[in-house]
Amino acid sequence: MSIDVLHPRLEVTDLAASIDDTQILHGVDLVMQPGSTHAIMGPNGSGKSTLAQVIMGHPSYTVTAGTIRFNGEDITALAPHFRARHGIFLAFQYPYEIEGLPLKDLLRTAYNAWYAGTEKQIGLKAFNQLLDDKLALLGLDRSFVERGVNVGFSGGEKKQAEILQLAVLQPTLAILDEVDSGLDVDALRRVCAALIAVKADNPALSLLLITHYNRILNYIVPDQVHIMQQGCITKIGGAGLASEVEESGYVK
Ligand SMILES: Nc1ncnc2c1ncn2[C@@H]1O[C@H](COP(=O)(O)OP(=O)(O)O)[C@@H](O)[C@H]1O
């Protein structure tokens, strides 16, 4: 995949958004280059998940001002599935359990939906090869994808399943909302190792890590950290800003 040097991967400009007539985002700016890793940190309720949902085009939110550009194209009014087709991936904070649907089938359906109508559509044999490659990349056993989606998965395994989906779909922007939540140190380390492997496999991938705590940023060092408070980005800095916030809290 070539890296587009002409346009930022993501360019959010003066974005304001509401839900149920409550204004949540109040003029957010965010610029990410291809292949970069950014973190958004902020207290609970500051609008981090809202920003992720609005970038993905969740229909419950209304964009009241501003624009979202992806690879130079204005996607502010685009339906979510078209955003996905353009290469944006959002991992869910609370993944569902689906009894009777093996993870491999979900991944194949997701892949074919994602690449519908393109030359990247592949048959079962080629998909199985792709899946084996990505399982190897993440150090996961084939038996992992034979299991029902998330059924009986530990917190860490659910996150691994999300990252496997990310590896299979090969988006160019992945938004991970609190991928670190509820993980013990070992599970966190494994999830971060998986993310680093996916990134190495797909260098053009831009990663937007949304997190309340800075511990994930000890493993994945971001190019930029954005602090979000009450629906606004109040501070931008390098990786060091995350540890600053950890020590002194979000209150300035
Ligand atoms: N349907 C809704 N109506 C009004 N306010 C809402 C609704 N859903 C979420 N909110 C509010 O939006 C704010 C931002 O929430 P969220 O984006 O989930 O924050 P974060 O992810 O940073 O914890 C919170 O104050 C929350 O109470």
Ligand SMILES: [Mg+2]
């Ligand atoms: Mg949230």
